[in-house]
Amino acid sequence: MSSDAADEVLRQLGVSKDYLIEFERERVEGKRLLFACLTVLLYDYCLTFGDEITFVWLKGTAFSVAKALFWLNRYWPIANYVVRAWLFSHSFLSPYLSVMKCKILPFTGWSSVINFAVVEIVLMLRVWALYDRSRWVIVFFGFLFVGGLSGSFALRKVRPEGVDLAEPPPISLTRCVRSGPDEYFFLYTIGLIIETTIFIFLVSKAWTHAVGPHKTPMITVLLRQGAIYYAVVLLTLTVVIISTVVQPMFAPVADSNLIVAITSIACNRLILSLRGVYFKQRSDFTSANTAVDVPMSPNDIQMNRYPVARAHSSRLKSPRHLRYFTTFSEDEQGGVSVSHVGRHT
Template sequence: MPSIEETPEFIIQLAKDQRLDACLVLSSAIILVYDYIITFDLEVSLIWSYHSGWSWTTMLYILNRYLPFVDTINGLWHDFVLGIPRDACMLSFQATGWLYVIGISVTEIILTIRTWAIWRRDRRLAAILLLFFAAVWGPKFAVMAIFTNSLQFDPAPYPSFVGCNLVAANQILFVSWALLMVYQAGILILMAYGGYIGYCSGGNTALFTAVYRDGILYYLYLFVLSLINIAVIKAFPRYITLLAAYVTPPLD
């Protein structure tokens, strides 16, 4: 009697999941390249043509801009290459997890600096933000370590199977998204309140409106994405393997 791993239904479902995973990674790669193309002129004029020297915030931008390409290439490799050994799959997926958490942390640092600037670089707020960042991102890195070490791979179920056969992963990944939501909610509150104070003080210029509108909308967008990821993990635990391979890349 064949085991469940050998049944046609299991193989068909596995093939569907693998195809969905590959489509998600490929679509994210297309969006990433498209975003890079339409914003490259701004990067040249504001970064590469700026001759006053690079600051550490510029270096953060470069990391935020180009780290997703490393992550995406890695994702395409472990989703579209035939006959990948299990050890190589483990290393590739672990790299995906760490590139995600490092990339998102860089993005959040940039947005936190922006929020701090809105509050006129208040020193007390700077100390609070540093403590807040450490309180959230310390556990977030620990969660990622637990998650990446929990990944389990099986050999390819059939000869033409493409990519890695990820079969199990710890659902603790939802904690990572929950921590991200906590941090985003805190920064969003600070940004919204700072905008309200600025507006009451007469700040109603086009630049003022753009900074707060774009900043608040961006954080709302990220908050909703994190909420969706948590909902998917809790409601459909089978798709935790897909989220292991498709974690949201840093946004420019």
């Protein structure tokens, strides 16, 4: 291409040569990060597929709200990434394909918001179950969710004062109307506030059962996995929010939908860990009580405390060698609730 022809193309695009080179570099980085996220999703899927079959689809009722939410959080992001990977792998030079891309791409972006909302619902239901399905907790979470979602939509086109956000590329280069950094800034800042609130509720309740004589395997896993989940999601949300300010980071992070892959994997791991401990504990209780005829007092029955022989003891010697499991009930709305926390004897 001659120099005059190149200058004419740049004039039509309304950008300089250096800007076009930088745009292409960011576009390539975004596509690589997008494929990396898809690869990590599929890799984690292969690693946890056995646990999914064992602890989700082969346990409980055939259908429940918890399983529906798990399915959405598990498979919707994979489908979303496959579509985005296909879109970003083609130049779509023809007018028809270009129009089709501009219609599908915003849908994948809204799907990302929906997936993030599904993760929040799953976590809220888990914490709500931990509070024995308290009415005031679910009402508070409902206001928090609706208020946060509506607030982020209301602030979509508002640029925060005092924050120098990145500039989105012109439509002459993207060919499609894309979400700007102002939308991402408020959406994920509000998401960070919601995540922090849920984590505070989780820790404040679980901590009372994670120390002293009330320590149980389920609560220990819930507290540990919940802390890991929050740390990972907090770091990812921080990176996404920073990308709305740092110009070279914005396009790659926005194109890759980084937050969707991380939150989906972290939430799936949390759910599978809890269900794994729950069903293993219930299996141990069943096998131990069918193998050993252990006398139970009326007080034990009233408090739902079921004695199980210690794992390191081959035979039951006396009542002081017994320990008691906490009674857990898996609700169909997505949580494992705690009731009648027993004592180690």
